[in-house]
Amino acid sequence: MRIYLHIGPEAAGARRIQQVLGDKREQLRGKGVLFPRSPGGGNHTRLFMAVTDPDHVDVLRFNRGFADPAAQKRLFDGLKEGLAKEIDAARPHTLILSAAQLAASVHRQSEMARLRDLLATFSDDIRVVTYLGEPAAMMCGHYARQLAEGRARSLSQELSLLDASDWWTAALDLMPRISPMTGQFEETQGPAFWLDYEALEKAWATVFGANKVHLRGFEPTRFAATDIVEEIRKAFGIEDTIGRADPVEDGPQPSEATLSRMRRFNEILLRYLSDGKRHVPRQLWRALLSEMAIPGAPTRPTDLWSVSRRFHAQNVKLAEAHGIAPALFDVPPSASDWQEADPDRGFRASQYLLAARFRIEKASKEKYAARAAEIASRFGVAAPPKVTPPQPEPADGLSETARAILPPLAVQKFESLRTTSYAPHNKIGAVDEEQLAAAYTPAPPRVLPNGRAGNVIVGCMKNEAPYIVEWVAYHRAIGVDNFLIYTNDCSDGTSEILDRLQELGVLQHRNNDNWKGNSPQQYALNQAMKERVVTQSDWIIHIDVDEFINVRCGNGTLDDFFAHVPDATNVAMTWRLFGHNGVTRLADDFVIDQFDTCAPKYCPKPHTVWGFKTMFRNIGAYAKLSCHRPNKLGGEFREKVRWVNGSGRDMTGEAAEKGWRSSKKSIGYDLLQLNHYALRSAESFLIKRQRGRALHVDRSIGLNYWIRMDWGDYRDITIKRNLPRLRAEYDRLMQDETLRKWHDTGVAWHRAKAEELHAMPEFEDLYREALKIKLTETERVAYALALDVES
Numbered sequence: 001m002r003i004y005l006h007i008g009p010e011a012a013g014a015r016r017i018q019q020v021l022g023d024k025r026e027q028l029r030g031k032g033v034l035f036p037r038s039p040g041g042g043n044h045t046r047l048f049m050a051v052t053d054p055d056h057v058d059v060l061r062f063n064r065g066f067a068d069p070a071a072q073k074r075l076f077d078g079l080k081e082g083l084a085k086e087i088d089a090a091r092p093h094t095l096i097l098s099a100a101q102l103a104a105s106v107h108r109q110s111e112m113a114r115l116r117d118l119l120a121t122f123s124d125d126i127r128v129v130t131y132l133g134e135p136a137a138m139m140c141g142h143y144a145r146q147l148a149e150g151r152a153r154s155l156s157q158e159l160s161l162l163d164a165s166d167w168w169t170a171a172l173d174l175m176p177r178i179s180p181m182t183g184q185f186e187e188t189q190g191p192a193f194w195l196d197y198e199a200l201e202k203a204w205a206t207v208f209g210a211n212k213v214h215l216r217g218f219e220p221t222r223f224a225a226t227d228i229v230e231e232i233r234k235a236f237g238i239e240d241t242i243g244r245a246d247p248v249e250d251g252p253q254p255s256e257a258t259l260s261r262m263r264r265f266n267e268i269l270l271r272y273l274s275d276g277k278r279h280v281p282r283q284l285w286r287a288l289l290s291e292m293a294i295p296g297a298p299t300r301p302t303d304l305w306s307v308s309r310r311f312h313a314q315n316v317k318l319a320e321a322h323g324i325a326p327a328l329f330d331v332p333p334s335a336s337d338w339q340e341a342d343p344d345r346g347f348r349a350s351q352y353l354l355a356a357r358f359r360i361e362k363a364s365k366e367k368y369a370a371r372a373a374e375i376a377s378r379f380g381v382a383a384p385p386k387v388t389p390p391q392p393e394p395a396d397g398l399s400e401t402a403r404a405i406l407p408p409l410a411v412q413k414f415e416s417l418r419t420t421s422y423a424p425h426n427k428i429g430a431v432d433e434e435q436l437a438a439a440y441t442p443a444p445p446r447v448l449p450n451g452r453a454g455n456v457i458v459g460c461m462k463n464e465a466p467y468i469v470e471w472v473a474y475h476r477a478i479g480v481d482n483f484l485i486y487t488n489d490c491s492d493g494t495s496e497i498l499d500r501l502q503e504l505g506v507l508q509h510r511n512n513d514n515w516k517g518n519s520p521q522q523y524a525l526n527q528a529m530k531e532r533v534v535t536q537s538d539w540i541i542h543i544d545v546d547e548f549i550n551v552r553c554g555n556g557t558l559d560d561f562f563a564h565v566p567d568a569t570n571v572a573m574t575w576r577l578f579g580h581n582g583v584t585r586l587a588d589d590f591v592i593d594q595f596d597t598c599a600p601k602y603c604p605k606p607h608t609v610w611g612f613k614t615m616f617r618n619i620g621a622y623a624k625l626s627c628h629r630p631n632k633l634g635g636e637f638r639e640k641v642r643w644v645n646g647s648g649r650d651m652t653g654e655a656a657e658k659g660w661r662s663s664k665k666s667i668g669y670d671l672l673q674l675n676h677y678a679l680r681s682a683e684s685f686l687i688k689r690q691r692g693r694a695l696h697v698d699r700s701i702g703l704n705y706w707i708r709m710d711w712g713d714y715r716d717i718t719i720k721r722n723l724p725r726l727r728a729e730y731d732r733l734m735q736d737e738t739l740r741k742w743h744d745t746g747v748a749w750h751r752a753k754a755e756e757l758h759a760m761p762e763f764e765d766l767y768r769e770a771l772k773i774k775l776t777e778t779e780r781v782a783y784a785l786a787l788d789v790e791s
Contacts, residue, residue: 001087001123003095004236005115007102007204009194011141012131012218014100017235018042020228020245021096031240034092038082039099048099050076051115053108054441055178055554058187059149060101062180063282068438080118087122095122096236103130104142104194105187107172112207126212128204129235132324133218134331135195135311136304142192143299144254150183150285152267154340155304158191162310168199177553177647177670179430182273183266183280195307198314217324224248255296256341262289263340264349272353275427276435278364288356294344302334309333401772402779410779410786417605417782421664424603424777426714429647430670440556440721442728446481454481455558456537458528458625460512460521461485463691464545465493465746467680469739470590471545472506473729477722478551479558480541482533483507486524488515492753493746500739508533525625534618541615542625548592548675549573549615550719561672569619570630570643572612572655573674574662576601579710584771586683586754588747590726592719595677599711600777601669606784608708610662613674628660646672675719678709682771683754686763690753704787706770713777 008014021028021035022042028035039047049061054069066072087095097119106112119126143155157174164170171193175186183189194200197215205213216235222228225247233242254262265288273280280288301308308331315329397418398406406414417423448454457480461468472483485507487495498509508531515523525542528534539558543549554560565571577599587594603609614629616622621637622630633641633656643655647668654666662668679685689702734740757763775783 001093001095002125002127002237003097003119003123004127004129005102005119006096006098006100006129006235007106008098008100008130009103009138009142010100010145011104011138012133013220013223014098014131015043016223016228016248017232018098018100020232021098023245024242027242028096028238029090029092031238031242032091032093033096033236033238034086034090034094035096035098036083036086038086039079039097042098043101044097044099045101046075046079047097047115048101048105050079051118052106052111053114053554055560056108056111057178057180057185058101058105059185059282062185067180069441070438076118080121083122094237101187103200104192107168107193107203109203109207112204116207126208128208128213129216130200130204130213131216131218132197132315132318132328133220134301134308134329135315136301136308136331137220138218139192139195139304139307140253140299140301144259146188147254147259147262147266148286148289149185149188149282150266150270151188152263152270153189154263155338156340158195158307159304159338161191162306166199167196167310168193168203171196177430181276181279182430183270183285184430195311197311197318201318215318215322215324217319217328219328220250224250253298255294256299257296257344257347258293259299260341260343261292261294261347261349264343264347265289265292265352268349268353272360278360280360281363284359284363288352288359292347292352296344299338299341300334302331303336303338305331305333306337399774399776399779401774402776402783405773406779406783407786410783413785414779414782417778417785422605422781424600424781426600426602428602429668435715435717437718437721439724442725443477443479443555443557443559446479446559448481451536453533453537455479455539455541456482456484456533457541457543458484458525458534459486459542459544460524461487461490461494461498461545463490463492463494463687465497465743466586466588466750467545467591468494468497468501468746469733469743470592470726470730471548472501473733474548474592474722474726476506477725477729478549478556482537484510484528484531484533486510486512486520486528488512488520488524492749493742496742497739497746500736500742501733504733504736504739506733521627525627529625537618539615540618540625540630541613542627543573543613543674546591546677546680547575547613548677548719550576550673550675551671552669552673552718553671556721564671565644565648567642568644568648569617569621569641570655571615571672572629572643572645572651572662572666573615573672574610574612574646574667574669575608575676576669576673576716577609577709577711578675578677578679578716579712580679580682580685581712583680584682586681586687586747586750590723590730591677591680592675592726593723595680596715596717596720597712598675598714598716600714602667603777603781604664604667605781606708606788607661609711610667611660612662629655631658633657646670646674675716679706682767683757684750685770686757686767687750687753689766690757690763702766703769703773704784707773707775707780707787708784710770710773711777711780 019042025035045060049066054072057067061067066075161167161170171191175190176184178184178186201213201215222231226244229242229245312329316326319326446454457475485498501507502509512520512524517523534540551557551561553564578595579597581595581597583594599609612628616630621634621641623632641656643652645651645662645666645668647670649668651666
């Protein structure tokens with residue numbers, strides 16, 4: 001059996017082809033040609049949705065309930081079974097599949113390979129068919145469809161790529177981070193990467209094989225006429241006649257003014273959705289856009305002649321190679337270049353949004369109620385996790401607690417903060433659609449080349465026994481290959497736990513009791529850079545046991561993050577500070593499950609909130625490893641290092657040689673953040689403050705630290721997607737009886753220490769005073785800034 005895979009794109013008459021194939025489905029079946037129903041009635045969208053990567057959620061997958069990887073897997077299995085049944089029943093010599101979204105959406109080799117492997121279960125004779133049209137005309141049609149789905153960027157996005165040496169790569173670099181709840185999809189907001197037909201052919205030929213990709217010319221007049229039947233016969237190798245098709249008349253194209261209105265409305269609507277509290281279903285979005293249509297002339301492809309000129313030479317070569325008339329790509333230049341049209345009649349997008357707010361709010365309540373119930377079931381929680389808004393502030397601005405405890409200087413700081421760019425809030429970056437995302441799946445085991453240590457964490461610990469196994473298991477589950485841990489002066493079983501993990505081959509433990517210099521940590525880091533596990537590493541990471549790398553893209557692994565920043569040499573992993581979350585007693589439960597209230601994303605002051613730790617390639621660029629970052633950049637590497645933030649954006653100029661915190665310019669959490677659980681429970685905080693202070697604590701210093709670290713205005717549960725694979729690795733490690741014994745010993749030691757500290761007046765007073773402090777995020781910043789001045 002030969003399989004013809006028609007990949008579109010939609011702008012090249014795909015619907016017309018599918019219409020004719022659907023109309024003649026039974027006639028074709030009688031001639032041994034199967035156009036199956038199981039992938040979809042006409043456009044085989046189920047095929048497209050089933051083979052995209054789990055993290056590549058598009059409009060269709062999201063709106064049809066297949067965004068969750070488990071649901072997508074069920075779709076894939078059902079599709080495969082349905083195709084098998086149809087093929088077995090029909091026994092065809094030719095199978096035609098047509099998914100118009102494939103050419104314009106699929107650009108990852110992994111997705112093409114998944115599609116190939118699926119089809120290869122039925123036949124190894126697979127031919128890919130795609131249609132090429134005049135680029136400017138194709139872009140016009142594609143742009144109009146994107147606007148109907150919510151695109152907010154104008155065609156200037158594509159026009160900015162005209163001078164790029166590699167259009168395909170440059171276009172993919174502009175793809176947005178996928179965030180379905182806020183309308184951020186690659187297919188909707190991204191540029192038309194596939195207009196580079198040469199790269200399109202190469203990408204599909206790389207996976208399906210040379211000479212397996214067939215390019216054909218899209219001529220709109222022929223597709224609208226009865227000639228479409230003859231074209232279909234030639235394209236899909238149908239030898240018999242299949243009758244005729246009625247001619248069709250293309251409907252009117254939206255006017256230029258309508259398109260301008262749609263884009264402007266999409267832009268303001270996306271801003272309105274950016275806080276993640278609202279959702280506009282696809283049907284409602286399209287209805288809102290249809291209400292602003294006005295008559296007028298459509299966009300003229302000739303105004304985009306510069307796009308056609310950009311690809312003309314290579315398209316003529318492709319035409320000659322595939323038997324397409326080169327004249328198809330000839331477009332006379334226009335007297336003027338494209339500019340976005342005036343939306344006409346005094347159009348104001350804000351007025352349309354105001355009128356639509358009631359319908360949007362109603363749809364949002366319905367959507368979030370369903371999704372929240374889904375999450376409650378998924379994580380086994382009693383009540384649905386919700387993003388908790390900040391505490392409401394009274395009319396004078398200060399909460400009751402703040403009025404009682406803030407010193408005068410803090411009140412002054414509060415007043416000045418409220419009207420400056422340093423006021424904290426949570427309205428930056430991509431919206432956390434991950435809050436409602438499915439749990440991550442287990443990552444396949446990493447295979448390291450001989451002699452390589454892979455991704456290595458270097459850490460320092462002192463009396464951290466209850467938390468070690470979780471921390472190690474978590475990071476192993478996301479792609480850390482080795483650990484080098486230094487300890488000094490431990491008395492709670494930390495050293496014994498690490499020794500046992502070393503005996504099990506999980507990590508390497510070094511005793512650091514004989515440290516020299518200014519600090520045990522820096523002495524350990526100096527020694528670490530000489531260790532073989534570090535010198536043979538690929539990436540070096542220095543974090544503490546209260547810090548967890550939260551990868552927020554793909555399947556949540558380091559490899560998923562690295563795929564987004566292939567040229568990066570250094571990653572500034574900015575802290576997201578997590579407070580005690582109302583947990584007072586020390587419990588033997590996962591840290592990442594107990595504590596999920598945190599600081600707002602935007603919080604430039606105090607300086608500790610945006611501190612970062614660095615993950616960096618082992619290329620020899622820096623001579624020294626310090627607490628937050630590598631230092632002493634070699635002169636020959638100044639042009640070779642590239643620092644990125646947690647959103648994958650370049651920050652080299654700011655961080656290459658100094659600095660340990662992010663700024664308003666470089667902050668970013670979209671792809672990765674460092675969850676910093678500096679307090680854990682209130683009792684854990686007591687033990688941490690007592691450490692190193694023999695039977696004494698300065699209460700003011702203790703409260704200062706609590707105020708800086710006990711953030712609880714917002715909730716972030718994105719890291720909890722790792723709980724299933726964390727539990728699997730944790731339980732595997734804990735099968736070792738010796739390790740379990742030392743862990744239990746450590747937990748008992750910490751509980752006894754907590755009881756001991758409760759009995760000491762200065763610690764009990766600190767404990768009670770800390771728990772009384774309930775501040776809004778702005779009040780907390782003001783208090784911390786006042787403490788900075790006073791100290």
